[in-house]
Amino acid sequence: MTYAIEVENLVKKYGDFTAVKGISFKVRNGEIFAFLGPNGAGKTTTVHVLTTLLKPNAGTATVAGHDVVREPMEVRRKIGIVFQDPSTDRELTAYENMYIHGRIYGYSGNELREKIEMMLKFVELWEFKDRPVKFFSGGMQRRLEIARSLLHEPEILFLDEPTIGLDPQTRAHIWEYIRAMKEEHSMTIFLTTHYMDEAEQLADRIAIMDYGKIIAEGTADDLKKLVGNDVIYVRMEEPEEGIKCLNAEFIRGCRIMPDGRVRLDVQNASEAMPKLFELAQKNGLRILEVTYHRPTLNDVFLHLTGREIRDEGGEQKVARMIMRARMRR
Template identity: 50%
Template sequence: MVAIEVENLTKEFNGFVAVDHISFSIESGEAFGLLGPNGAGKTTTMSMLSTMLKPTSGRASVHDFDILKEQDDVRKSIGIVFQDQSLDEELTAYENMDFHGRLYRIPKNLREKKINELLKLVELEDKKDNLVKTYSGGMRRRLEIARGLLHEPRVLFLDEPTLGLDPQTRNHLWSYIDRLNKEKGITIILTTHYMEEADKLCDRIAIIDKGKIIALDTSEKLKESIGGDVIEIMSSDRDKIHSVIKAFSWVKHVDVHNGSVTINLQNAEKHVAEIVNVAYDNGIEIESISIHKPTLEDVFLYYTGRTMREEEASSKDRMRMMHKPQRR
């Protein structure tokens, strides 16, 4: 069964296209990731699917409920953990949960039972009467996930769920998310710019850049699509080595970026000596050469010609330009 269906979804802000005619579907019970740099359109996409933003064009449905025509039904069937904290710091964990349950008109007895169950699930039952302002960042995220599950949503939206958390807390939170998906069968759609997070949690990943989906598949198939191995060469003559290397038939793709040359190919070990020899014959000095299996960062580079970090920097520049005061 399809949980989410998206067709040519588009969102513009004053002429700026934040989401550009994207289409995809998510199966019920699937963990689906939107992976991309800041400013790529991930949060805008999630905001449209959760009815918080109206699309400029296109259509989408959540469990067969149209996001424009049946907004109340969509909202009843989803839970959301926002990128920015939305808890009341002057209330306890229990009070935050109870207030949320009242908004969804969950009967008192059932509400109390589910609050205690969910606080136990995220290991906060012994801190339920503590004010949220005393909580660490990781504890707050766990509480937000518990709150998002209180009305038993069929789909859980997680917008950068581990942003700003330390690696240990992030790993801890991943285990909760994975358990929710595997044991409870909840459909999860999460946005992230952490490669490892998408790799670990998602059945399929849509890589999004500048509002467009540039690749969509399982993590393994995305990596396989760019070739079996990656060779990275550091050299001051990177443009020259690029022009020499790209002539070889065994090179699937070669890119120059950020002071290095990246080559996608099969059986890298067989060709390293050939690369070194051709560099020597052409008077090219190689500073270092390394081989590794493709990562999602390599996939992003392959399809965009830029690393995720470089794209995030350019996204910040674009946002600054959009908000730059105009001289009169």
């Protein structure tokens, strides 16, 4: 089997700070592969190394069969990229942005004109082609960037947080484009995101990244099996006291969430719930509210790191305190 991307022990440092701590992974031809992780996990740094914009400090990376350090030009010819931050020329129109991109990648004349039309129609921006990009909404700019990244028919497409900051409708719209690209052009797509639903919706395989390391890799289902059970959330009058009493065989783990709810890991929520009420009654605990769900990727992340994927800054401290308070059996 040949791989679109092969990475071995990749390390990238900024001064004393190590952003990427020796990661290895392989992306198969024609799949959508997602890097899922919180901000600052090293996802964008990895993308920048793979797209030849940064040189790694150690390790190797091969993209479309070419080494990113030794053959950057070959790599650049075969990839398309949508950066996390906008990279269009705001003063120019959508068409002019596309035209400049096409010229740089060696297209000209009728061939270029047809390609621009095709791609702008694909992202439904053809009617706005003569409007300067500075008048575009965030979603329109993103779509233009997607159209631009596809113009030169790359073998591998990098999408760095493609829907960050967009409203839910626009996000769903952009997901449709991404799925269509994969299906119509059998393109390999490397995606980074901190949205769990995005990874779950789009990716064939997901690597979860945290603090510069890949902590788990597999399909969404594989990853959920890591949690291995259903999750019940219980709101109680006195969670600190209550959590000590929830000692029973059917409860595999429990901890207090930042919002004060108690989270219980159980094998089967429907069977566990009556037992839970029984247990609560026996111990004189008042349960105010119960919800349960199948594990999500957020539960996987929580299971692996003790934090939620959106934890940032001050919330991390809280998460760490909760980790310490976690009960182990």
